[in-house]
Amino acid sequence: MVAVENVTKLFSNKAGVRDLNFSVQKGEILGLLGPNGAGKTTTMRIITGFMPPTSGTVRVNGFDVLEQPLEVRRRVGYLPENPPLYGEMTVAEYLSFVAELKGCRGARKKDQVDKVIEEVSLGDMRGRLLDHLSRGYRQRVGLAQALVGDPQLLVLDEPTAGLDPRQITEIRNLIKNLAGSRTVILSSHILPEVSMICQQVAIINRGRLVAQDTPENLSKRFAGFSRLEIEVKGPREAVEKELNSLESAQITVIRQGAAPELHRYIIDMDAGRDIREDIFFAMAGRGWPITEMAVQNASLEDVFLELVTEEDNGRETRAQ
Amino acid sequence: MGVLVVLKKELKSYLTSPLAYVLTVVYLALGGYIFSVILLTGGVAGMDAYFHNMSVILMFLVPVLTMRLWAEEEQKGTSELLMTVPISTAQVVLGKYFAAVALFGLILLITAVYPSILFRVGSPDTGALAAGYLGFFLVACTYLAAGFFASSLTRSQVIAAVTGFCILLALWVINWAAGAVTGLTGDVLRALSVSEHFKDFTRGVVDTTHIAYYLSAVFIFLYLAVTAIEKRNWS
Numbered sequence: 167m168v169a170v171e172n173v174t175k176l177f178s179n180k181a182g183v184r185d186l187n188f189s190v191q192k193g194e195i196l197g198l199l200g201p202n203g204a205g206k207t208t209t210m211r212i213i214t215g216f217m218p219p220t221s222g223t224v225r226v227n228g229f230d231v232l233e234q235p236l237e238v239r240r241r242v243g244y245l246p247e248n249p250p251l252y253g254e255m256t257v258a259e260y261l262s263f264v265a266e267l268k269g270c271r272g273a274r275k276k277d278q279v280d281k282v283i284e285e286v287s288l289g290d291m292r293g294r295l296l297d298h299l300s301r302g303y304r305q306r307v308g309l310a311q312a313l314v315g316d317p318q319l320l321v322l323d324e325p326t327a328g329l330d331p332r333q334i335t336e337i338r339n340l341i342k343n344l345a346g347s348r349t350v351i352l353s354s355h356i357l358p359e360v361s362m363i364c365q366q367v368a369i370i371n372r373g374r375l376v377a378q379d380t381p382e383n384l385s386k387r388f389a390g391f392s393r394l395e396i397e398v399k400g401p402r403e404a405v406e407k408e409l410n411s412l413e414s415a416q417i418t419v420i421r422q423g424a425a426p427e428l429h430r431y432i433i434d435m436d437a438g439r440d441i442r443e444d445i446f447f448a449m450a451g452r453g454w455p456i457t458e459m460a461v462q463n464a465s466l467e468d469v470f471l472e473l474v475t476e477e478d479n480g481r482e483t484r485a486q
Numbered sequence: 487m488g489v490l491v492v493l494k495k496e497l498k499s500y501l502t503s504p505l506a507y508v509l510t511v512v513y514l515a516l517g518g519y520i521f522s523v524i525l526l527t528g529g530v531a532g533m534d535a536y537f538h539n540m541s542v543i544l545m546f547l548v549p550v551l552t553m554r555l556w557a558e559e560e561q562k563g564t565s566e567l568l569m570t571v572p573i574s575t576a577q578v579v580l581g582k583y584f585a586a587v588a589l590f591g592l593i594l595l596i597t598a599v600y601p602s603i604l605f606r607v608g609s610p611d612t613g614a615l616a617a618g619y620l621g622f623f624l625v626a627c628t629y630l631a632a633g634f635f636a637s638s639l640t641r642s643q644v645i646a647a648v649t650g651f652c653i654l655l656a657l658w659v660i661n662w663a664a665g666a667v668t669g670l671t672g673d674v675l676r677a678l679s680v681s682e683h684f685k686d687f688t689r690g691v692v693d694t695t696h697i698a699y700y701l702s703a704v705f706i707f708l709y710l711a712v713t714a715i716e717k718r719n720w721s
Binding site: 215216217236239240242244246247248249251252253254263264266267268311 | 502570
């Protein structure tokens with residue numbers, strides 16, 4: 167449905183995006199995740215054709231954004247970071263205007279407006295001036311505007327930013343329900359939100375794509391087995407020495423356990439190596455019972471922080 | 487179709503904002519004063535002096551009328567809507583421009599009361615009046631296009647108005663230097679001036695050269711506006 171290939175966007179005065187490559191399948195919800203200023207908005211503006219990339223191509227349903235912009239625009243509903251509202255219009259007037267801009271006339275225009283008002287539950291607000299709406303309702307009108315004309319692709323830039331918790335839940339549910347057969351790209355800097363709504367996550371940092379996968383796979387792939395917490399009954403120094411002698415294990419923290427002879431060890435494993443069995447046999451061999459062993463599965467949050475801080479601090483500080 | 491949709495919306499927002507009414511009142515008040523003074527002191531049943539004076543006053547009023555046309559869209563972020571719906575930038579620009587022209591046309595219609603007064607008190611030259619109105623309308627169209635261009639350059643309406651005024655002033659006075667230089671340069675300067683081309687209209691002469699000048703100027707300014715709008719997201 168959407169194919170972003172080698173997209174680079176350079177700005178004279180601020181960071182853009184570099185060599186972005188990702189794709190979204192039909193019917194999928196993709197979350198663009200990244201800290202503020204990572205290039206999410208730029209990416210979305212390029213996909214919608216609002217700004218051209220410096221190099222690279224973006225295709226929506228096979229249409230090139232630069233070559234056939236109108237064909238692309240016919241298929242895309244876009245909610246910018248700030249909903250593009252005309253304060254002097256009422257909700258119904260505004261949505262009719264957007265419908266007309268998108269080429270809906272007569273009966274179809276009326277149907278479309280009624281349909282999107284229904285979809286985002288704005289029925290009571292039809293006649294209200296946009297200037298008099300609260301932030302949450304403005305966001306809904308923005309969403310309704312994107313939905314007008316039945317676009318196959320929805321591009322939503324920070325759809326829940328600036329809303330209160332109840333409104334956030336409402337908008338999230340709305341997006342989930344709306345998705346259906348539509349393809350959705352949404353951006354967010356809030357992790358739980360993305361893992362809750364999206365089937366695919368693309369993490370962007372400093373204008374580069376650091377990872378794209380399902381939320382589950384991302385957690386597994388990047389941090390799955392890397393940390394182990396065990397509790398062993400035995401003399402502390404000896405156990406520590408024994409553990410450190412194992413290949414690819416590194417003790418980071420040692421804490422006193424519940425009983426005097428119990429100690430808890432947090433061990434970092436080299437990525438991709440599972441040394442739980444080695445630890446078991448080593449401890450068993452010396453007659454020190456393992457009273458507890460737990461794998462700390464990194465959450466998506468950890469992965470995100472890991473990826474993002476890695477980029478931020480560069481290699482030198484990672485070495486510590 | 488896209489042009490019409492934008493025109494309709496734009497005209498509506500003009501007619502629901504106080505700015506258009508304030509400008510209309512100012513224009514009609516100043517125009518009425520100038521018309522009366524000329525008629526009473528000069529005693530001539532013609533409008534050439536009126537048109538000449540009003541085209542100077544328009545230089546101040548038009549930038550205020552056009553300043554919001556694009557700058558406001560940038561400021562409010564609604565440009566992001568207009569630039570991502572399936573209509574071209576040219577259609578948006580034309581729609582907005584024609585809305586401004588239509589609004590000015592409405593104001594001009596009200597001033598039809600002046601010729602009717604002239605016909606009561608004297609026997610004015612109908613041809614000269616018609617030519618004067620045509621020329622004046624073309625001058626206004628050029629101003630509106632230049633004002634639109636100024637608005638397309640910035641997101642600040644104040645800067646748009648000031649820039650617009652500077653462009654109009656430059657176009658008005660550019661031929662003043664023509665007297666100082668001889669030959670081709672002088673001719674070119676004269677040919678670029680809005681006021682120079684307007685002179686013949688007030689004498690009742692409709693020359694296609696002058697019409698072509700104004701239409702080209704409108705085209706160039708609108709083209710520049712489209713380019714400015716499309717390019718502003720490029721870097």
